[in-house]
Amino acid sequence: MQPIWAVGLMTGTVLDGNIDVALLKTDGETIEQFGLYTLAPYDRAVRDLLEETLKEARRWNFEGPEPEIFATAEEALTRAQSDAVRSLVEEAGLSRDEIGVVGFHGQTVLHRAPQPGRIGATRQLGDGALMASLLGVKVAYDFRSADVATGGQGAPLAAVYHAALLKRAGEEGEAAILNLGGVANITWSDGKGRLVAFDTGPANAPINDFVKSHGLGEMDRDGKLARQGQVDEARLQRLLEHPYLRAGYPKSLDRFDFGAAMADGLNAADGAATLTAFTASAVGRGLDLLPQRPAKVFVSGGGRHNPVLMEMLGARARVDVLPAETLGWRGDAVEAECFAFLAVRVLRGLPISFPSTTGAPHPMTGGRLAG
DSSP states (O other), X not given: OOOEEEEEEEOOTTOOSEEEEEEEEEOSSSEEEEEEEEEEEOOHHHHHHHXXXXXXXXXXXXXXSOOTHHHHHHHHHHHHHHHHXXXXXXXXXXXXXXXXXXXXXXXXXXXXXXXXXXXXXXXEEOOHHHHHHHHTSOEEEOOSHHHXXXXXXXXXXXXXXXXXXXXXXXXXXXXXXXXXXXXXXEEEEOSSSOEEEEEEEEOHHHHHHHHHHTTSOSSOGGGHHHHHSOOOHHXXXXXTTOHHHHSOSSOOOOTTSSOGGGGTTSXXXXXXXXXXXXXXXXXXXXXXXXXXXXXXXXXXXXXXXXXXXXXXXXXXXXSEEEEGGGGTOOTTTHHHHHHHHHHHHHHHTOOOBOTTTTOOSSOBOOOEEEO
8 A cells, every 4th residue: 555644633631732633644554754743722611521521431430321421522522623633734735635544533531451350441532423524534533442342451552653663763672662641651662573562650640630739730841840849759669569560561551540649648849759750660660571671762742841750760760761852753743643553554454453562362453434
């Protein structure tokens, strides 16, 4: 197949108010060209609606009928993200006829990893059929459900794209890609068929929630609060005894599995410092689990903008820490690009999850196609 232009969409679980939208030219195996990327802010009303939906989802917890707010939120975010695609394509000077497919991840409102004797569950809001009708373009969506239904974790899905990035950069084996969103996930590939990915622990979510709970804004911007504080080392050591950190991969997390309550009783600065140190230390534990401990990690996602977190990663995870931009990548765009890449794989019937990344029983195709 010849490479085609695809659009990828991603909105993370931290609800920073933005839709990540990226163009990528790819055949689903190699990357030919990085296209335009932008952040398209949600209207405040949509953002407030999504925050309320996340609260309702936690109360629901996969028990009984879905909350009515899901349908309202799903339509609102689908229309908002369709507008974002339309604007990006126009800004890039392309017509929608030149777009082969849109990768529409949707908004994760709840994710439950499988347990012994119980398959997992996952719910992303996003109406692919509605988006396809609004845009007149094929839309790949619902990327996780098929994997979960067969006993897989449903996450992380970025591994096959991360592996393509590492291969393109000639960094296989010695390096890994670390994404710091609401949750932190790592991808390592040796270039010889071994591909490993899993969630190492939390990233921005508990820090953001802790800062919000103290009325100090939406996040610890530039790590300023954590830099003023002292890490509670005794508490950190207790937190690092969590069984998730010792468990083998594949494994995945919901953004609320590790929460701001980990810092209960600490003042704002010490709490931010301790939560930041926990994220960094948990990454280190994750690196120890890999078939070969990489010498360096290339970091994507919003967490790489936090200099204190990046410093703590180097010190506490014992690894050279480099922003994705070191290799000419756009660290904020990687996850959106990933879903453009996966959309082309869905179009071609190529696998998007693997036994060593999600625990799927075999390499699995996934996603649904509309339009």
